[in-house]
Amino acid sequence: xxxxxxxxxxxxxxxxAKKLEVSLVAETLVKSRLESGVVGARERQAAISDLFASAGxxxxxxxxxxxxxxxxxxxxxxxxxxxxxxxxxxFAEHGQGIVDDWSGSSLLPSLYQxxxxxxxxxxxxxxxxAGEERGPVGSSRYVKKLLSDQKAGVRAFVNLExxxxxxxxxxxxxxxxxxxxxxxxxxxxxxxxxxxVNVDRVGDDDTHPFLSAHIxxxxxxxxxxxxxxxxxxxxxxxxxxxxxxx
Ligand SMILES: [Zn+2]
Numbered sequence: 670x671x672x673x674x675x676x677x678x679x680x681x682x683x684x685x686a687k688k689l690e691v692s693l694v695a696e697t698l699v700k701s702r703l704e705s706g707v708v709g710a711r712e713r714q715a716a717i718s719d720l721f722a723s724a725g726x727x728x729x730x731x732x733x734x735x736x737x738x739x740x741x742x743x744x745x746x747x748x749x750x751x752x753x754x755x756x757x758x759x760f761a762e763h764g765q766g767i768v769d770d771w772s773g774s775s776l777l778p779s780l781y782q783x784x785x786x787x788x789x790x791x792x793x794x795x796x797x798x799a800g801e802e803r804g805p806v807g808s809s810r811y812v813k814k815l816l817s818d819q820k821a822g823v824r825a826f827v828n829l830e831x832x833x834x835x836x837x838x839x840x841x842x843x844x845x846x847x848x849x850x851x852x853x854x855x856x857x858x859x860x861x862x863x864x865x866v867n868v869d870r871v872g873d874d875d876t877h878p879f880l881s882a883h884i885x886x887x888x889x890x891x892x893x894x895x896x897x898x899x900x901x902x903x904x905x906x907x908x909x910x911x912x913x914x915x
Contacts (some may be wrong), residue, residue, distance in 0.1 A: 672830045673710065675701045689855070690691060692784065693785065693900055699776070701769065702720050702779060702904075703775050703833075704907060705719075705775065706721065706765065706767050706907075707765050708761060710762050713759065714737055717774055717797040720777075721740065721777070721781070722764070724818075726795070728742050729741045729743075731809050733810050738799055738807075739811055739895060740796070741794060741797075742792075744784060744789075744792065744795070746789045746794050747789065747874065749835070749892040750790065750817065751819070752792075753794045753820045753823055753825070753826045753884075754795050755774075755777075755796040755798055755808065755810075755827070755875055756776065756777060756797070756828070756875075757770045757773070757798040757801030757805070757808075757830075758770070758798070759798075759799055759800055759873060760802065764902060764903045764904060764905035767906055767909065768831070768900065768906075768910065769901065770829070770830050772910060772915065773830050774797040777795040780793075796808075799872070805873065805875045805877060805878065807875070808878050809823055812879055812882050823879075824872065825845075825884070825886070827848075828876045828889065829889055830889070831890045833891055833909075833911055833914050834867070834893070834896040834911065834913070834914070835893050835914055837861065837862070837864075837914075838864050838889070838891055838892065839853075839865050839866070840866070840889075840901055842869055843867075844886060844887040845885035847856050848886070849865070852887060871892060871897050871900070876888045882914075891915075
């Protein structure tokens with residue numbers, strides 16, 4: 670059994686697919702990466718670094734304080750035009766913090782793995798952020814440390830935050846409209862259901878510093894009115910994830 674994990678290619682215009690390719694990663698691998706987050710808060714940075722290593726990416730650490738730092742994996746493309754994809758590995762220390770946000774950060778090594786075997790125009794930078802629950806400290810540091818030509822080269826930031834509670838949702842109020850339409854075209858093409866659910870009142874996320882730097886963003890999640898109570902509670906555990914939705 671395999672699951673679709675990454676879609677490579679662009680849909681040009683409103684409905685004409687120029688080229689769309691799908692890469693697959695084994696479901697068992699995606700699941701084992703999700704399970705590897707059931708460790709203490711202090712162990713999570715090492716756990717995400719190990720996952721990137723198992724996917725074949727050597728990471729850099731960008732310290733945010735004495736105890737933690739962002740974990741960065743770069744996949745070069747034919748150009749320096751860059752897409753940053755992120756999730757955060759820290760958690761609120763209630764429950765296991767698997768939904769918020771090991772579900773997003775532990776998917777990054779699988780996305781790297783799915784994309785690395787294909788020719789690609791863009792450079793992809795996968796960032797597992799530290800300190801999101803404090804602020805968002807890690808993503809702010811990351812954006813602040815971008816040199817001006819690097820910042821100008823970032824074409825989009827894709828945030829993966831709290832996945833697998835329900836089928837895929839997009840925080841439309843927070844996201845750049847062109848990226849929302851692009852995602853919905855791709856979702857339609859690969860027949861994955863997607864819905865807009867705004868979570869303005871649930872909290873902030875790592876898109877904030879990117880938006881402040883005028884970088885287009887899209888925030889992908891799975892939170893609904895019925896499920897948001899799981900976040901920052903003892904119910905944020907591995908068994909809260911519905912693997913079919915994830
Ligand atoms: Zn979060």
